[in-house]
Amino acid sequence: xxxxxxxxxxxxxxxxxxxxxxxxxxxxxxxxxxxxxxxxxxxxxxxxxxxxxxxxxxxxxxxxxxxxxxxxxxxxxxxxxxxxxxxxxxxxxxxxxxxxxxxxxxxxxxxxxxxxxxxxxxxxxx
Amino acid sequence: xxxxxxxxxxxxxxxxxxxxxxxxxxxxxxxxxxxxxxxxxxxxxxxxxxxxxxxxxxxxxxxxxxxxxxxxxxxxxxxxxxxxxxxxxxxxxxxxxxxxxxxxxxxxxxxxxxxxxxxxxxxxxx
DNA sequence: AATAAAAATGATAATGATTATTATTATCAA
DNA sequence: TTGATAATAATAATCATTATCATTTTTATT
Numbered sequence: 001x002x003x004x005x006x007x008x009x010x011x012x013x014x015x016x017x018x019x020x021x022x023x024x025x026x027x028x029x030x031x032x033x034x035x036x037x038x039x040x041x042x043x044x045x046x047x048x049x050x051x052x053x054x055x056x057x058x059x060x061x062x063x064x065x066x067x068x069x070x071x072x073x074x075x076x077x078x079x080x081x082x083x084x085x086x087x088x089x090x091x092x093x094x095x096x097x098x099x100x101x102x103x104x105x106x107x108x109x110x111x112x113x114x115x116x117x118x119x120x121x122x123x124x125x126x
Numbered sequence: 127x128x129x130x131x132x133x134x135x136x137x138x139x140x141x142x143x144x145x146x147x148x149x150x151x152x153x154x155x156x157x158x159x160x161x162x163x164x165x166x167x168x169x170x171x172x173x174x175x176x177x178x179x180x181x182x183x184x185x186x187x188x189x190x191x192x193x194x195x196x197x198x199x200x201x202x203x204x205x206x207x208x209x210x211x212x213x214x215x216x217x218x219x220x221x222x223x224x225x226x227x228x229x230x231x232x233x234x235x236x237x238x239x240x241x242x243x244x245x246x247x248x249x250x251x252x
Numbered sequence: 253a254a255t256a257a258a259a260a261t262g263a264t265a266a267t268g269a270t271t272a273t274t275a276t277t278a279t280c281a282a
Numbered sequence: 283t284t285g286a287t288a289a290t291a292a293t294a295a296t297c298a299t300t301a302t303c304a305t306t307t308t309t310a311t312t
Contacts, residue, residue, distance in 0.1 A: 002149055004278085004289060005278095006289080013253090037290090038291040038292060039291095040290085040292075040293085059185055059186040060238055063268070063269065065267060073186070077232050088232075092226055092230070103217065106205070106243060106246075109244075111240075112186055115232065120232070133260090150297095155279075165263095168263060169298090169299065193300085
């Protein structure tokens, strides 16, 4: 696998800011470190990193796709108030693909489990 | 709850075409029955139907939001080849919200579980 | 039934996220 | 060093969705 400076930087910044950012947010984070970088380059490299399995997409949020530097099996909780994305450990629901197969015969290549609700921060402030 | 002719028609067509269509696809299906209807009206009414719990959104597909006339608890399988959305019965994974709560303390208002892979049709044709 | 108020519509402009295009630049093997 | 290939920055184009607004429909009230 070949890495351009831009792709390396994007991956580094994503790994050092595990906040499940959007492409736009990542652009904002990367720009101070490489002011000449283009938003299109951010999108292009994020897609490539997803394709080669280095990172993961999180969809299901309002509009924009978010990116996850963690490729270990886990799930997500999205706060309906502040829109923050929280990680949910895998042991909340294990072997879903296996259950899918035994119930339906279908074989899953990937599984996305996302909960929505109020996070504890937003519960307090209401 | 109040229903305009347009809203009633949109809901009817969605219920009679349980193919998890996008707003655009639904517009295409409704137009022959009411040629004067506007795409904006389709979007507006779909949002209202979602808000009052008559239908559900499915996100996580490439780009567009899909709509589900079935509000019973269930999950989805999306074919990575033909992009069709299949229903997955609830008993594949029950009480996920309860498990989430006991593991993390978080309370989910909604849960979305989506598998991706090749459907049996697409497996055959490859 | 008449009518004022409220809600919904159709048409279309505007927005926001993402992808495509294109001319230019970086990388690297021969 | 050259030529081939891949990647880039800039920006135009696309696609899904929402906002706007003048007009029409529905609803409630007299």
